[in-house]
Amino acid sequence: MSLKRKELEVLKLVNVGKTVDEILFQMETSERNLRYIIENLNFYLKKILNKKIEKDRKKLLIFVNENELNRFYEEIYKKHYILDQKERAEFILMTFLFVRDIRLSSIEEKLGITRATLKKDIDILNETLKKYSLKLELEKNRYSIIGNEKKLRHLKATRFLEYVNLKITPLDTVYIFQSIDKNLLEELRKVILRIGKKFSVEFQDDFVKLMEIFLYVSIERVNQGHIIDRKANYKFLINTIHYEIAKNSLKKYLDKNLSYELVHITEYFISGGVTENIEELKESVEKYLNGLTLALAKKLRVL
Structure with missing residues (x-):
């Protein structure tokens, strides 16, 4: 015997007080199939929590708290679950x-x-x-x-x-995640915080977490021979103080001659200092830098 995602979804619906009709509609299943699901769930609920789902008129009832439910899921996922x-x-x-x-x-x-x-x-x-x-x-x-x-x-x-x-x-x-080097992740976190100080900004924790793993992945991919060799705004970014800070701060991990890689990373660090929304950061970084480049070009033409 085993459980699948559909059966655990039924358990969640029962636990929040859905009626039988509501469960049948939401799960798009038959009464016969629902009875089988409940029997299967009850086998494991009895085994793990010494509890079971009871039927009361039009409702299915079970009284479990959040800790019990989490313990049940952990045990099921560990020993009795089949991925769909x-x-x-x-x-x-x-x-x-x-x-x-x-x-x-x-x-x-x-x-x-x-x-x-x-x-x-x-x-x-x-x-x-x-x-x-x-x-x-x-x-x-x-x-x-x-x-x-x-x-x-x-x-x-x-x-x-x-x-x-x-x-x-x-x-x-x-x-x-067995191959993830946690020590390297922690090292990179410290590097990111130092870069923030040199940029004179305080990176938000969400941004630090993103950059920590993004740097980790970039270093790993470069070491495997997968190197980025083109970048929009390259000529602009490579001449910024931010690029020099990123390049010097990361010299232990990335060769200084990998300028496209370093420009790509610099772009993220700049964006981490100009937005408060990490999702917006990931989506708008290109737009921000393109706009900045056009504004500078326009200003230079006026001068």
């Missing part, structure tokens, strides 16, 4: 983003699936990756994520931030 197709695709993505030298056989073993199922899941994953201009592709007998380097780094950084502090998740984050 969407969750498997997410696990595959996270594995290829973070686990080194991964083999398909390792993923099959972790997920308990066949090679044919894995390839179908990869096809589903590639539909998601299209919006990032990325693709999981077989190359020299090994799968790897290829495509837009900048978007790949952003994807890796944002996925790390999304999952790293989650205590309750169906994905095995201990396995996924």
Whole structure:
């Protein structure tokens, strides 16, 4: 026996007091199937919490507090849970983003699936990756994520931030993040704070967390030979004091001759000092710098 996401969603609906009809409508399931789901849930609720779902007229009732519910989820995810197709695709993505030298056989073993199922899941994953201009592709007998380097780094950084502090998740984050060098992350945090002082700004904590993992990912990708060699606003940014500060502060981690890489990073540091909204930062950085360049050009023409 095991549980899946649909069954845990039913438990959440029961716990917030939804009626049977509301659950049937929201889950798009039949009464017969709901009875089976409740029986399956009750098996594990009894085993883990010594509780069960009761039926009272048109309602299903269970009395569990938040701590009990979290304990139940943790136990289920650890020992009794089967990922659905969407969750498997997410696990595959996270594995290829973070686990080194991964083999398909390792993923099959972790997920308990066949090679044919894995390839179908990869096809589903590639539909998601299209919006990032990325693709999981077989190359020299090994799968790897290829495509837009900048978007790949952003994807890796944002996925790390999304999952790293989650205590309750169906994905095995201990396995996924096993190769992350926590000491290097802490080093980079200190470097970022020093850069902020040299910029005469105080970076917000959200920005520091983003830059910490973004720098980590950039250094890792450069060491693997994936180097950015073009950048809008390059000529403008390379002549700023901010570029010199970033270049000198990061010389231990990035060769000073990697000017496009350093310009790319400088752009982020500048943006961290001019906006209070981290999501806005990520989306508008190019627009901000383009506008600044045009304004300077206009001023110079007037002079």
